[in-house]
Amino acid sequence: MSDPDAYPVDLSALLRPGVLVGVTVAVLVAVGWRVLAARLPVPELRALTPTRHLSGLVPWVPRLLAAHLGVSLLVLAFDRAILDPGIHVPDDVGGTLLLVPQAVVGVLLVAGVLVRPAAAAIVLVGPLVAVLHGPEVLATLAVLVGIAVFLFILPPRLRDGGRRDMDAAALRRATRALKLGAGTTLISLAVVEKLANPEMARTMLDQVPVLNLLGPFGVSPDLFALIAGTVELLFGLLVISAALPQVVAVVAAIPFTATLALFGATELLGHLPVYGVLLALLVLGSREDTSRTLSGLRSSGDSEIQTSRSSDWRHGLSISTPERGHGRE
Template sequence: MRPPLSHALAPTLALVPAPSLHERWFVSDEGLPTRWDQLFAGPTLAAVGTAVVVLGVVWLLWLLRGRRPILPGPMDLGASPERLALLLGWVPLLLAVHTAVPLFVSGVNGQLFTPNLGLAQPADAFVGLLEIGIGLLLFYGAFSRYAALALAGTWLLGLFLFGPVRLIEQTIFLGIAAFFFIAGRGPIAVDRVFGPWAGARERLLGLAVPLLRAGTGISLVWLAFTEKLLNLPLAARFLREYPDVNFLPALGIDAGTEAFVGMAGTVELTVGLLVLSGMFTRAVIVFLWLPFNLSLAYFGWRELVGHLPIYAAMAILLLWGQGGPRMLEALRAGLLPMAEKPVGGRGEAAHRSS
């Protein structure tokens, strides 16, 4: 049962609705395939055109500001390089925990990554065990690079089980896999026992966060098409089940389902392209946080668990911003192994000398 607060939150939630709503998590898409024949239809072209225009305006503003961000980063707010390095050293742990929890839940429930990718027997047992194993390795930070390869392999396995349309929606997991393969699991991990081979790949380190950003942005862009712009019947089914999400009637606007879905798809497409572009990243992430958090009161635990990976990606992108040499150097310093101390210290050495 939806909480009573949902009626109060729904209009606010829907002001920026699209990025936070995954229709297939809550309603079945049986008999409602993605309509690729609508790719060049008027409403889809209008949505794409609007997104491109917004992207162009943002690009001009980006150039006029000399590629400077709107919102300040940690160092602009007074963080020293040492403290920033310490903070960025926790980034892999943050991402690992936020990825492991949905992997555990999906593995136990016989799903691949998300609720709409339900597995049949015996694949559910095999894939579920794989997901739980990957989650444990990431959670404890043991053999993280192999866990990253296994996560990417699980995504590829999903291509054969569900087809490319469903799996491209989950490219955020490819971005996460790329991040861990390059950056490792950071200083707070079992991998530290194994020495430098389990740590970050320094020559590729500059790609770790951009690849995570790319995986996140592609997921948003693809979902804009497959759950909204190219699948109006699915969105209509979702709105029949959750009518409060459409806030337009509450504002006295007599617009139908098609208009609302078109607006939602346009917002999601635009935001996804902005995430991919890397322009004003912190401002885009702050905008995204509103719908992703407000939707929790309306959709509950399934929404929370399913969105944990993107919550982590958003937090990392908020810290990282547009990146740059100072951020990269801080990340490199934060991922370096902690200083090793000899077991036993001076007392043991003195005991041996005596």
């Protein structure tokens, strides 16, 4: 693969007519998607049996996100990188010592212990790294910080397997950060690697021609990069909107999953935070109350997330009950 440092971002490339058209289309589709979502029932995939069972995982969303974030930090530390695959430390004792705090935070998140302090550390360090290394690192850092803010607001409990009771106000604040972080990452990837970096995108497609899925139909690498960047930008906008979150999660996961056949475990581990957010959207979107809290479309009017009696009977959930004796978080 090409060295990303050899292909600096060219913001003037965003003024190309094709890019302007693509951005306009993405924005219009995102707005239309939200207007359509306001008129459709939720959960939108309730007819599918597997998605109906996801509602039982709602109290464990914080635990799932903590595990995804923790593993990501440990993988980065193993690769001698700090919060971003492109920020490596020297191969000496001093560099190794710099990785120790990140590894400790990763272990705490995976174990579900002291999650709130661990999340706070990421929230504090992330923006500092972005200032020191430029806006390009937003492609990785934004989703990490978004998950960390979510976990700071709604850390998993030590007991009950990390099950967390949530009220609508806290969930609304937490998911706002989660959506914004993941959406910013997707938009940054679209801009940094494609829309504002046509040379990098062209080189990538020349090195791995199979990535150009439309090549057999006569689509040039430049045009495909523009299309791919526009689609990625659209996914970022849809994640931020979170309207029809289950459909967004499933559709957005397709291109990320498709590249696993080419890049294997490296691609999977690199996108693990994004997968965690998409899983959270899929799970939270499996219930009407949490779905509407997530998207902000037509509130149910209750100050707390209510569980229907039938859901209580089937799943034994009591998400709206006050938390008692959380222990350390």
